[in-house]
Every structure is written in C-alpha cells, then in structure tokens.
Amino acid sequence: MKIGIAGGGAFGTALGVALARDGNDIQLWARNAGAVSKMQTAGSNPRLPGVSLPQNIAISAVLEPLFACDTILLAIPAQTLPPFLTAHAERLDGKNLVACCKGIDLERMTGPASTIRDLVPGAVPAMLTGPSFAADIARGLPTALTLACADDEMGAILQTALSTTSLRLYRTTDTVGAELGGALKNVMAIASGVAIGANLGESARAALITRSFPEMQRLALALNAQPETLLGLSGFGDLVLTCTSDQSRNYRYGLALGTGSDFDQNITVEGAATARAVRQLASELDIDMPICTVAADLIENKTDVATALNKLLSRPLKEE
Numbered sequence: 505m506k507i508g509i510a511g512g513g514a515f516g517t518a519l520g521v522a523l524a525r526d527g528n529d530i531q532l533w534a535r536n537a538g539a540v541s542k543m544q545t546a547g548s549n550p551r552l553p554g555v556s557l558p559q560n561i562a563i564s565a566v567l568e569p570l571f572a573c574d575t576i577l578l579a580i581p582a583q584t585l586p587p588f589l590t591a592h593a594e595r596l597d598g599k600n601l602v603a604c605c606k607g608i609d610l611e612r613m614t615g616p617a618s619t620i621r622d623l624v625p626g627a628v629p630a631m632l633t634g635p636s637f638a639a640d641i642a643r644g645l646p647t648a649l650t651l652a653c654a655d656d657e658m659g660a661i662l663q664t665a666l667s668t669t670s671l672r673l674y675r676t677t678d679t680v681g682a683e684l685g686g687a688l689k690n691v692m693a694i695a696s697g698v699a700i701g702a703n704l705g706e707s708a709r710a711a712l713i714t715r716s717f718p719e720m721q722r723l724a725l726a727l728n729a730q731p732e733t734l735l736g737l738s739g740f741g742d743l744v745l746t747c748t749s750d751q752s753r754n755y756r757y758g759l760a761l762g763t764g765s766d767f768d769q770n771i772t773v774e775g776a777a778t779a780r781a782v783r784q785l786a787s788e789l790d791i792d793m794p795i796c797t798v799a800a801d802l803i804e805n806k807t808d809v810a811t812a813l814n815k816l817l818s819r820p821l822k823e824e
Contacts, residue, residue: 507576508571508577509532509576510570510577511577511604512532512533512540513551513638514549514638514639516534518642519577521555522641522670525668530558530560531569532562532564534564575600576596576600577602579605580605581607582607582777597624597626597627599628600627601620603620604632604633605774606689607777609781613781616631617629618679631650631651631652631738633652633682633742634650635746639751645670648673649671650675650676651663651666651674652678656675659675659677660675678733680727681729681731681739685720685734686738688778688782690746692716692720693746694757694799694803695795696755697754697755697759698809701763702762713743716795719792719794720734720743722793723791754774754776757771779799795816
C-alpha cells in the first residue's frame with residue numbers, strides 16, 4: 505500500500521518518519537515550496553530538531569504524487585480540511601482518507617471523519633487520534649493511537665498498514681466518538697492551562713480534568729457516539745496527556761490566557777475554534793457543558809479568569 509501524507513508540519517512529518525522506518529514508501533506533500541526545498545536539502549524538518557528524514561520519504565509541494573497514493577493521511581488543521589477536500593474531491597474519490605487532525609468544523613459542526621464522509625462520499629473515511637506528540641513519534645518512542653473506521657474490514661487493513669514497531673494502533677468503528685474525544689480534549693487542555701497559568705494549583709487542575717470527562721461524554725451521547733469510546737486512547741488517554749504537558753500547544757495557549765501574556769499567533773491551536781463550535785452545539789442541543797462554555801468565553805475575551813472561576817464554583821452542589 506502506497507501511503508501519502510498531506511501536511512508537512514511536525515505531526516505529518518513525524519508519521520512519515522515512523523512509517524518510513526518500517527520500510528514503507530512515503531509521499532509527503534507540503535504546500536510551502538520554500539519549506540519543501542529546505543527539507544529536501546537539509547534532510548530534516550526544522551519543526552522536529554534532531555530527526556533525520558529516511559531516504560524513502562519523498563517530499564513535494566506538487567499534489568500529483570500525493571494523489572497517486574491509495575491511502576492518504578490528512579495531517580492538516582481541522583479548519584482547513586473542508587476547503588482542501590472540496591477543492592480536490594474528484595482526485596480524492598475512492599481513496600482511503602485518514603484524518604490526523606483534531607477539531608470540529610465551525611461551519612458544518614462535524615469532526616474530521618464526518619467531514620470527509622460528507623465532502624468526499626466516494627472515499628473511505630477514517631480517523632487516527634489519541635495521546636501523542638510529534639516529537640515522540642519521530643524519535644521512535646512507544647505510542648498507542650486509535651484508528652477509527654466505520655468500515656471494520658477496511659479499518660483492519662489500515663490498522664495493519666499504519667502500525668509500526670513503535671506505533672501501536674487500536675481499532676474501533678465509532679468514528680464519531682473518536683473524533684469527539686480528539687476535539688474536546690483540546691478545549692479541556694486550554695482550560696487546564698488557564699488553571700495553572702492563573703496559579704489555581706494542581707488540585708484545581710485535577711478537579712477540572714475529572715469534571716471535564718462527563719462533559720465530553722454528554723456531548724458524545726447526544727451525537728450518537730458510544731460514550732465508552734471516550735474511556736480509551738482517543739478520549740481519556742489524550743485528555744490526560746494534553747492537560748498535563750507543556751508539549752501541548754493547547755495547554756500552552758491556556759497558560760498564556762491564565763497569565764495574561766501573548767501567544768504566538770503563527771501556532772495552530774485547534775482547541776480555540778473547537779471551543780466556539782462546542783459552545784454552539786451545547787446551546788443547540790441543550791447540553792450542560794460549563795467548562796467548554798467558559799473556555800470559549802475566555803478565548804473571545806467575553807470574560808476574565810476571576811469571573812470564569814466564580815461562575816464554575818457557584819454552580820449548584822450535586823451528587824458526583
């Protein structure tokens with residue numbers, strides 16, 4: 505199976521490195537021709553310091569080699585996924601399209617796998633998600649992820665094709681649950697960063713992570729996902745990692761919000777857009793999602809940390 509990867513950022517490149525080390529021929533596409541030229545010359549990606557690119561990774565700023573692949577990993581931001589799919593729907597028809605981004609599209613209110621299903625109906629949509637950092641994958645450190653595909657037979661084929669000696673994939677047919685886990689944990693990571701940045705303490709962060717989980721499950725249930733999916737790697741596993749590590753962009757963004765400091769606008773923070781989408785979904789579906797709502801309000805400067813904290817702590821007391 506020839507594997508293509510759309511997206512030459514840290515995560516797309518890391519997946520390419522892991523798969524190439526196991527002998528797969530990888531076609532990596534990045535839209536920036538200048539960045540591609542530098543990667544070809546240096547044999548590395550500046551976003552993955554100290555990691556050399558295997559010889560069996562071909563890098564190009566031209567899309568044609570990518571479209572020649574049967575299976576394409578879509579490692580592009582969730583909010584830019586829909587226009588990419590729309591622009592190239594004809595060329596992507598019949599392919600195995602594996603979303604490697606995490607978020608909810610602000611226009612369609614759908615996760616990545618569902619967006620693929622809607623915009624490229626002739627493709628096989630799948631989702632690769634779970635607790636992982638690009639640097640760990642690129643260095644060959646043990647990582648376990650969820651591979652979600654509604655077509656279980658194709659899911660098994662993709663599971664085998666995309667697993668490596670250091671990258672272990674677990675399979676599920678619950679694509680909605682997997683995409684929700686990956687999207688919602690980013691919002692919770694922002695909230696966790698805010699808690700630490702505002703010096704609320706580790707105990708506050710532990711409480712926030714704990715209470716965020718039933719919030720995630722409520723939305724999953726309302727959208728016909730299997731709530732137990734969120735108990736696995738794509739939900740609980742990813743939630744713990746991104747809420748507690750400085751490697752998480754969403755967590756670092758939350759830290760900046762909590763301390764009132766600036767954050768690099770060039771860094772993609774998937775959870776910022778997802779928080780706004782979730783707040784809208786919660787309102788439309790009449791679901792109680794206080795942490796996500798407060799996070800969205802903080803991101804849009806509709807509230808401050810002190811007011812947000814008071815709002816959460818003044819909620820009625822109830823059973824756990």
